Amino acid sequence: MVYCHINKRQNKSPFSQVKVCYFNESRDFAPEILSDKNEGPVSFAKNDSIMCITKNMHEKDDVFRVGLYLYEWVDGSWKKEKAFPFNNTKYSVAHPALSLDGKELYFSSDMPGGYGGFDIYLSRLEEDGWTNPVNLGKGVNSEGNELFPFLSDDGKLYFASDSRPPNVGGLDIYYSEFYDFNWIDAVALPHPINSSANDYGIYYSSDKNLGYFSSSRKEYDQIYQMSIDFPEVEYDSIFKSDKCPTFYEAGYESGKNLENFEFSWTCSDGSSFIGYEWKKCFEKADTYDIRLVIKDKILKRSIDTVEFQYTATPSNDPNLQAKWGDSAKTRIQLNVLKHNIDDFEPVHAIWMFGRNLRTGFVVDLPGRSLPHSFQLALYDEMGRVKLFKLKEENIQW
Amino acid sequence: MVKLLSITIILSMMAQFSWGQAVPSGDENIPFLINFGKNAKSSWGDDDNLMIMYFVVPKKHTKPFYIRVFDPNVGGKHDEIKGDENTTTKFTVYGGKGCVSNEASRKENPEGDYKQGTLLKSKSFGTESTYDDKWYTFGPFDPTTGEDMPEYGGYVFKIVAQGVSGDDGNLFRYYLSVERNANTNVEGGNAFTFEYSFRLHDDVNQTSHIYPFIENSVTSVKQANFDWDSDGKIRLVSKTKKGLVLTSSGDNHWSRSTYDIDEAEKNSSQDIQFIKDKNKKITNNNVVFNLTNQYGKYMPFYSAPIGGIPKYGYKIGVK
Numbered sequence: 001m002v003y004c005h006i007n008k009r010q011n012k013s014p015f016s017q018v019k020v021c022y023f024n025e026s027r028d029f030a031p032e033i034l035s036d037k038n039e040g041p042v043s044f045a046k047n048d049s050i051m052c053i054t055k056n057m058h059e060k061d062d063v064f065r066v067g068l069y070l071y072e073w074v075d076g077s078w079k080k081e082k083a084f085p086f087n088n089t090k091y092s093v094a095h096p097a098l099s100l101d102g103k104e105l106y107f108s109s110d111m112p113g114g115y116g117g118f119d120i121y122l123s124r125l126e127e128d129g130w131t132n133p134v135n136l137g138k139g140v141n142s143e144g145n146e147l148f149p150f151l152s153d154d155g156k157l158y159f160a161s162d163s164r165p166p167n168v169g170g171l172d173i174y175y176s177e178f179y180d181f182n183w184i185d186a187v188a189l190p191h192p193i194n195s196s197a198n199d200y201g202i203y204y205s206s207d208k209n210l211g212y213f214s215s216s217r218k219e220y221d222q223i224y225q226m227s228i229d230f231p232e233v234e235y236d237s238i239f240k241s242d243k244c245p246t247f248y249e250a251g252y253e254s255g256k257n258l259e260n261f262e263f264s265w266t267c268s269d270g271s272s273f274i275g276y277e278w279k280k281c282f283e284k285a286d287t288y289d290i291r292l293v294i295k296d297k298i299l300k301r302s303i304d305t306v307e308f309q310y311t312a313t314p315s316n317d318p319n320l321q322a323k324w325g326d327s328a329k330t331r332i333q334l335n336v337l338k339h340n341i342d343d344f345e346p347v348h349a350i351w352m353f354g355r356n357l358r359t360g361f362v363v364d365l366p367g368r369s370l371p372h373s374f375q376l377a378l379y380d381e382m383g384r385v386k387l388f389k390l391k392e393e394n395i396q397w
Numbered sequence: 398m399v400k401l402l403s404i405t406i407i408l409s410m411m412a413q414f415s416w417g418q419a420v421p422s423g424d425e426n427i428p429f430l431i432n433f434g435k436n437a438k439s440s441w442g443d444d445d446n447l448m449i450m451y452f453v454v455p456k457k458h459t460k461p462f463y464i465r466v467f468d469p470n471v472g473g474k475h476d477e478i479k480g481d482e483n484t485t486t487k488f489t490v491y492g493g494k495g496c497v498s499n500e501a502s503r504k505e506n507p508e509g510d511y512k513q514g515t516l517l518k519s520k521s522f523g524t525e526s527t528y529d530d531k532w533y534t535f536g537p538f539d540p541t542t543g544e545d546m547p548e549y550g551g552y553v554f555k556i557v558a559q560g561v562s563g564d565d566g567n568l569f570r571y572y573l574s575v576e577r578n579a580n581t582n583v584e585g586g587n588a589f590t591f592e593y594s595f596r597l598h599d600d601v602n603q604t605s606h607i608y609p610f611i612e613n614s615v616t617s618v619k620q621a622n623f624d625w626d627s628d629g630k631i632r633l634v635s636k637t638k639k640g641l642v643l644t645s646s647g648d649n650h651w652s653r654s655t656y657d658i659d660e661a662e663k664n665s666s667q668d669i670q671f672i673k674d675k676n677k678k679i680t681n682n683n684v685v686f687n688l689t690n691q692y693g694k695y696m697p698f699y700s701a702p703i704g705g706i707p708k709y710g711y712k713i714g715v716k
Contacts (some may be wrong), residue, residue: 250714252637252661260640292713296640298630298672299604308713 032077040066041095041148041201045102049073052096052105057087066092068107085130086111086123094118097149097157105130106149106157116143120159139183140176147171148201156360157183160200164188166347166381169196173213177362187361190348190379193226209357228359230352231377236316236386238394240340243312244281247290262295285314285342314342318376318388320395339378344386346378370395418582420450420571421595422700427605429468429475429570429596431683434484434563440649441479444623444685445506446560448594451497451697452573454540455551455585460575461537462583464490464556467570469522473529477566477596477681482524484563489519490535491555496544502555503591503695505621505687514555517542521561534577549697550587566683568596587703591695592687597628597671599680605671607686608702611635613663615690620669621653622646623685629674631686635659635667639709643669646684666702 028034029042033053040054050072057067067087071078087093088111097106103125108118111133119141121133136157140146144163148171151157155178160171164186172194174186188194189202197217204211204226211226248254249263258276265273267280268289282288290308295301319340339346351358352375353365365371370392378386388394421427430450433443454462468475472482493515497503502511518535522528535556543552560567572580573588593607611618622631625646633641637659644654671684688696 245715248714248716250712251639251710252659253639253709254714257639257641260642290713292711294711298632298640300675304708304711306711306713308715310715 030071030078032079033071033081038066043096043098045098045100050098050102051078052084052098054094054096057083057089065089066094068093068096068105084123086133092118095148097151099151100153104151106136106151107133108145108147108149108159109133115141117145117163118147120146120149120157136176136183139185140174145171150202150204152204152206154206154358154360155364156206158202158204159186160198160202161186168194170198170216171200173199173202175360177360179362184362187347191383206358207356228350228357230350230357230375231385231387233377233385233387235389238318238388238390239313239316243283243285243315244279245310245312246277246279247292247308247310248277249292249294260297262297264293264295266291266293282312285312287311315340316386317341318378318390318394320376320390322370322395322397341378341386344378344384345380346386347381348379350377350379351375352377418573418580418586418588418700420573420588420700422588424608424702424706425606425700426598426603427593427595427607428598429568430558431477431566431568431594431596432486432558432560433477433566434471434486434560436562437479437560437564437566438649440624441477441566441683443560443566443594443683444651447507447511448558448590449502449507449511449592450556450558450571450588450590451549452543452554452556452571453546453550453552453587453589454543454554454573454583456540458540458551458575458583458585461539462586463534463536463538463574463577464554465532465534465572465574465580466528467532467572468530469520469528469533469567469569470525471522471563471565471567472524473526475530475568477568477683479564479566482563482565484565484567485521485523485561486567486569487519487521487557487559487561488535489557489559490517490538491515491557492517492538492542492544492552494544496555497546497549497553498544500695502557505592505695512557514544515542517554522567532572532578532580534574536577549589550585566596588700589697591697592685593698594683594685597673597682597684601629601673601675601678603673606706607669607671607698608666608700608706609669609688609696609698610666610703611658611662611664611696612690615658615663615696617655617657617691618696619653619655619689620644621651621687621689623651624649625652625671625684626679626682627674628677628679628682629672630670632670632672633667634670634709635662635707636665636710637661638667639711665704666699666707668702668707 037056042053044051052068052070054066055069057065068084070082072080091111093109095108105123108120110118120136123130123133142163146159146161149159156175158175160173162171166188173189176183176186195217199215202213209227212223214221215224263276265278288310290310292306293302294304296303317340319338349361351363353371373391376388430448432448433446435446471484491514496514499510499513501509540552543554546553573583573586575581575583620643627647631643631645644652646652
């Protein structure tokens, strides 16, 4: 494990150093690159042959501006230091998160043009070098500080924020996913990962269902290990919504001899419609009064009124949708963003495909076939759980 | 057996309505019946110068009753005068056997024995003003002197208005009353006819109605209307028909059309609506109307619709 150690400051010793820990012993990490600069969060790529580390940019500057520095692992040591070209003494560029192939670099910076405080940016390594950093947008960034990005093996970007709702105190950990050309609104990790103290610096492997994060919940910062347990609760039934019925005049001559009549519909929710048939969608499960006024076009007046009470039953359907992902990756994406579960607003999702666990509202699966069966657990803000046992036919293309 | 069942149904339904004494009734919203003198042109709205109406007195009513006629003369406040006032109308009340059972009086053009029955009272009215805008009363009559017709709900009496001379249109109304000098209902009484000759409102916003009763045996109906003058639409509403527009006549000719009867319409009344064209503003329009069933038998219209005013059953369905 590689981690960042915060020192009690003594004389000219650096405030922050990177350490490596093996069982109960810790020692300096990569002494060949250590200096009297502050050194902080680090990221590795290309089977750990590339490293990006946060450091002070000035030799004798304690905690002034920081920048990113890249190294290569050559002949058993870290060499060839290259400063990230967008380091700048007027602002900080910090907290690197490299993609596995080392061609994408996510980082946090308070550079001008952001949403406020530190935002998370992305730069790509192309033939002629790193591209201009791109702000990840308001799905990730807020008016406050977004720090400590981490790119997990299932493509999710985890980060810490002190301002995104529903923040429960200090820094909380969130994740977002790139979906339909946008970073979707970040989702906060549930309790007990997030606490009223600072929670940040997450590392998580979905393949191993194992992660670590830092938290100050016990007076000072400590590293915590985490895994995601699939809930052991009773399965919820899936029942489809009938909240979009079609009302129609159903008398003996239903649908015939309509030309001399006007059918005027109103609903107790304030909506109205003129026509023989009314396809009406209700926003929530409830009982509604439906009124039909029949106007005689020949007599030029209303001739009858009929009323009806309709109960829109609740639905409990995660409304899964799938589509082919990037053709190169041949992935399937399941989307529960447009769920159809009444009185339940999921803030977190855990999927179980066989023994393989995934988190998030969007999951990418290898191959071009849907799983025959799987489980989905949804959590809301209050920690309530809905657990669905699903089959291939529950997914709509 | 079917006939007996039908009678039972009619009687039970008639018992619910004891206010069918005025002819035309309030539900019909017809201002006047009309009958022209025998020299009138048919294009003025009367095909035969005869208006035959039947009254039903239920058997439970045992006291004397009266048939009253409003404005039986020609001229004065009402009526359609053509040139000089020159018309005499003869009103004759019949009871006894053949009064209604003889089908001659039911036809579009009554001929032969249409006056069959026992002549109970008769009086002719000319242009004198004695009863102008007033009621004349025939009776008292003993209910048992009518024709005993259980299928019509009791003893039946017939009153024939005949334009015996002249060419004016006589506008009048009837009332079946238990009092000589007032209109007081005979409880359970009703009135019907097989051919209606009536005046329409001049007000284009008024709709007149007649209410034929569809017996259980009826499977299709042929409607016939005369001299409607293309004054809007004649439309049928029933339990199962929300507004069937019937073929309607122009000036001085008959129009006819046939429609089928649905099972749910049997043993109930239909509502024939006479809806004036709101743009034409035709005044003094008179129309004649009758219905025959699939066997060519004339069908009765009741002043008080049996079973109540028919209404199409609008419903809300969900799919």
